[in-house]
Amino acid sequence: MTDPAAVAVGHLDPRSPVVEPVETRRPGVHPQLVIGAVLVALVVVTALVSLVWTPYDPEHAGAERLLPPPGAEHWFGTDRFGRDVFSQVMAGAQITLLVGVVAVGIAAVVGVPLGVLAGMRGGRLGALLMRGSDILLAFPGLLLAIVLGAVYGAGTVTAMVALGIGSIPAFARVARSGTLQVMRSDYVLAARAANRGELAIAARHVLPNIAGTVLVQCSVNFAIAVLAEAGLSFLGLGTPPPTPSWGRMLQESQQFLGVADHLAIVPGVAIAVAVLGFNLLGDGLRDVLDPRLSAVSSSGEDPKAASQTGSAPQVGPAETWPAPVDKAAPREAQEPTPALDVRHLSVRTDIGRALLADVTLSVAPGERVGLIGESGSGKTMTALAALGLLPDGVRATGHVGLAGVPGNLLDRGERGMAGLRGEALSMVFQEPMTALNPLMRVGRQVAETMTLHGATRGTATERAAELLAEVGLPDGAARRYPHELSGGQRQRVVLAMALANDPAVLVADEPTTALDVTVQRQMLDLMVRLVRDRGAGLLFITHDLAVVSQVCERVVVLLDGVVVEEGPVAEVFADPQHDYTKRLLAASTLEPRVAPPRAEPSLAGPVETALATPIAPALLRVEDVTRTYRSRGQAVHALQGVSLEVAEGQRFGIVGESGSGKSTLLRIVAGLDHATSGRVVSAGVDLNPASDAVRDAGGPRGTRGVRGTRGGPTSAELGDLRAALQLVFQDPYGSLDPRMTVGDIVAEPLLNPANVRDAGPRTASARRDAVREMLDAVGLPLDATERYPHQFSGGQRQRIAIARALVCRPRILVADEPVSALDVSVRRQVLDLLASLADEYALTLLLVSHDLGVVRHVCDHVAVMRDGRIVEQGPTAQVYDTPQHEYTRRLRDATPLLVR
Known part of the structure; x- marks a missing residue:
């Protein structure tokens, strides 16, 4: 698998250890978590202890001890009825916890699933769910509690239910927003490509990644519920007397301000402690549960390789590169201050x-x-x-x-x-x-x-x-x-x-x-x-x-x-x-690899609709495919009459600028999108386009409508396609779920039985063995299974993505700009690795890039795309050395060459 030329110049063997960031654990424990946990524990312990013991009966009035100041006998004094304030605060903690937990529980249990469903399904169902949430939002929990209290009578249960119902829209909106963000990520597309269902995606990707935001919302709403209960009790609509409640204690203390200020200070401080504790606990849990915040990378640069898309219009004739500096001139004469x-x-x-x-x-x-x-x-x-x-x-x-x-x-x-x-x-x-x-x-x-x-x-x-x-x-x-x-x-x-x-x-x-x-x-x-x-x-x-x-x-x-x-x-x-x-x-010099001998016809001229006719059977066939989107009422043609064939065992490259339609074509070939017209056959599965009557789903899913009224693949056929074709995405950081360990990420395609039909790994131990074998094949250490994506360098993350794609032994590997933002040495390693694995596992490789030099290094056949059309295709050496189309020549000439 190792390229001898690469080893000779110091490249790393794909199986050898690669440089990775050193992780330095944060010293100590998260202070917010500690402080929040201590304050919450204080409230919880107080409530539990009050169930079995209080210094005095919190509901017993004593006429002989009215409004004395805090002292040795009554630490926080007594109220106007002679009830011990300290005992009331202890017993009131029960109401505080009960109201907060029940109200937040109702809101989270109802609101989060509704938000996730609206975010994942989108369309009319999502709009209907959110409009219902908007209507409910027009009735705040406090107002709803007042209305319900007037109808059913004031009480703790009424307050809890009303506050919980009133908070459902907040949880639904937070969950929907987080779900939309997750569903747009490449790791969800990767899960779909691994043939994972909607429930599995929700459980393994959506809920874990929105958990931090939901936790914060829980802490915020707990505080709101506590304060709202206090306000309702202050108005006489919350906990009825003589049951102790921090809010009622505040309500009863208002007429004694200036005379017995301790009656307001003590419950006010108790409410503040509970609210602050739960807020700090929520923030702390969010940070601790996020594996990306559990360690500090030693890299001086952003661990996530940036991605950039788009193109700029021509502004005139291309300028020449700056002329080489005259190195013979005396250096001293060229060195000003x-x-x-x-x-x-x-x-x-x-x-x-x-x-x-x-x-x-x-x-x-x-x-x-x-x-x-x-x-x-x-x-x-x-x-x-x-x-x-x-x-x-x-x-x-x-x-x-x-x-x-x-x-x-x-x-x-x-x-x-x-x-x-x-x-x-x-x-x-x-x-x-x-x-x-x-x-x-x-x-x-x-x-x-x-x-x-x-x-x-x-x-x-x-x-x-x-x-x-x-x-x-x-x-x-x-x-x-x-x-x-x-x-x-x-x-x-x-x-x-x-x-x-x-x-x-x-x-x-x-x-x-x-x-x-x-x-x-x-x-x-x-x-x-x-x-x-x-x-x-x-x-x-x-x-x-x-x-x-x-x-x-x-x-x-x-x-x-x-x-x-x-x-x-x-x-x-x-x-x-x-x-x-x-x-x-x-590493900066990408020479063409020696491809296996292959008899192919010559395609010297520009090709738009003509098909190559490889000797080997075609695994991928695209015939006159068009893809049209609607944007602001206008038709946007992403693909226009694209036709090509990829033979079994072939390394086929697609090159072109951003916006040329390369990624759209890949999604259609992989069954993650559908063509507007034309025919696509991938790995023997006929992906006929949906009818025009079927609307594009849009939104985060972006894949509904694959099966229309005029045929299309069945679920079983899509399962066959997922088992035969896997993808490697452009951004390795974005395509790996940050909350999953590498072992879980690589094993995910094996969780679907359709991907392991031929005596593949079906048990947990067999899956672990398969993951270790594939990690070794891509040159990663075995202990990588227990680590998270952010703990690896960019090149290592790309290796993880490759391992995930190959673990279920697909016949076709599709790589979308896999090295666009990698360092030169890492780029060389990843390209050599892709080519070596294609040879070792008899893969058909479909590689997309905007760099003709990258495609030339790996592929034996190339198609050049521009504005949704194929303008030229043929053997890579022929297209690169003697391009027939002006656009191909411009791509080649624009590629910077190392001058030595």
Whole structure:
């Protein structure tokens, strides 16, 4: 299974241990949980003890001891009837717990299932359930209790039932909101692909992932129920006398305020303790039960690889890559005073873990410096330290200097750094959608960058329009919201914001990680030109060495927070000195793998509807498939007349930009969506489209309507398809349920009997053995079964996703952009692993990517998609070396090549 060439240059064997983040457990126990548990325990113990003992009878009146202040005999004094206040508080805890538990129980038991059902089913049923909830919401629990009290009489039971019914809408809304979010996740799609039913998905994925939110809602509603009961008792509609109740005690104390204040203070403090305790307990349980919060990753970078979609329109002829710098020129003559000077920078957490160690680098005015290394090497942490944006619990030492700014930036407080960020020192963030305010028009956001530094609103607005035009956005873009722009256009907006105040240094953190190659080319050309024209220094953070070789003049290599090599790009890449740099360079070159011999016809010209005719039988057949969606009353054609065949044992690639229809085609082939017209046969299952009369389900399910009035697969046939075809999703973090252990995730496809028909693992022990075998096959340690997805690196998570897809031994493996945001070495490992497993298990591989180089490395046949059509297909070498369609040539030419 191991690629000898990869081993020769230092790649990891798929079975060998891989680098993973070190986990550091949080010291001690969660303080909120401890404090909340103590306070709740105090209330519970008080209520239990009061069942068998109180200092005095809480209902017995004593005329000889009216309203005495707290003392030795009566610790909290007595009330106007001579009843012991301390005994009443103890007995009143019973009512508090009873009202809170019953009211919350009624609301949760009814509201959560309704919300989950509405979120999972959607459509008319979901709308009907939520409209009923809205009607009930018009009658708050307190008002309902007053009405029921007037009809059936005041009492504790009436209050509990009314408060519970009144809280049902809150639980239903929270559960529906959480369910909608979960149902949109890739791990639910993966569960469907594993042939799991709706009840299983609800039990294994939905309920565990909304449990934290429901717990918080329970704690909040418990507090509301306690306060509402107190208010009802205060009004005389709650617990009837002489039964002790904290609310009634408050009601009776109002006429003695200023005379016997202890009558109000004592029950008021008791209510506050109960409310605070349950709120803290709910928050603490939510955090403790979330495995992602149980440990702190040592990675200096976000553990979740960012994903990016969208494309930008052409803004004119493609610009040429910057010409290589004349390395023969004397270096001394090229070194002015640094615009950014980082010396001996070290970053540590409060618990003493080192994230950066003695990092030194500089960026001269007009210079382009690349900062490279794999995830966790400290690239982003270096940038955050320079900008004063380190997260809480992380401290930096050393020196960060900026041209024209006296002193050490690390010594400036937040106020001082706020005046520099965006003006003298700017940053282009990796994910533009999270860097932009979704509720503000992009023109206003660009203008705000200038008004914060003293520009007038009119000047800033005019300048913002000029900047947006300068970065290639069309007229009127300033009036749009971020979601109305493509991924490439949003990245242009972020670049305009970063350049708005003509900074001396621009820091670009992985600005093109998952962009299409053509959009990436446009963005890099634009960034280099704008930086060059302004004379600003550029610190370009990336793991893509091909981009660095064509954009940057100097390069700094980071490994585990330490600079291991630096120098001119041409020198370092031509003659790397450090083994780590050598491994990165070797991993950056994706050469075509030697595919098994296969007799295939030549398809030299552009192909839109013609089918290849492989010698082996076709496992996948797509004939003239169209998929049309409705958006705001307009028809959106995701696929238009797509036809292709994938033979048994073939490694077939589909390449194209975001929005070309690749993922839509995969979902249709996998039975997770349906075609509007045409015919699809997957693994012998005829997936005829539903009739036009069947509405698209929409919403989170997105798969109903597969079977229409004109045929379609039966449930048994879909089961056969799920057993034969499995998927590997683009985002490994999003496709793995964060609350399930790796063992449970990989074993999930085996829980459906349809997936293990041929003497597969049917018992729990057999499933554990099958999981261990598959984890070993993808190069993960056996103890991975007891760990959670967040405890692994991006490459390891992708291996977990591959193991889940292969554990039930499918005939077809579909991989959707499986390496789009991985480091170069991890990308090489995952691609080699996919190809090796395809050979070992005789898989038919369908690989989707926007990178023609990735497809060339793995696949022996490729189809090129654009705007929902196949514009060219044929043997990979032929399409790559002699592309016939202009779009294919543009994709190939836009792919950055490593210059050494």
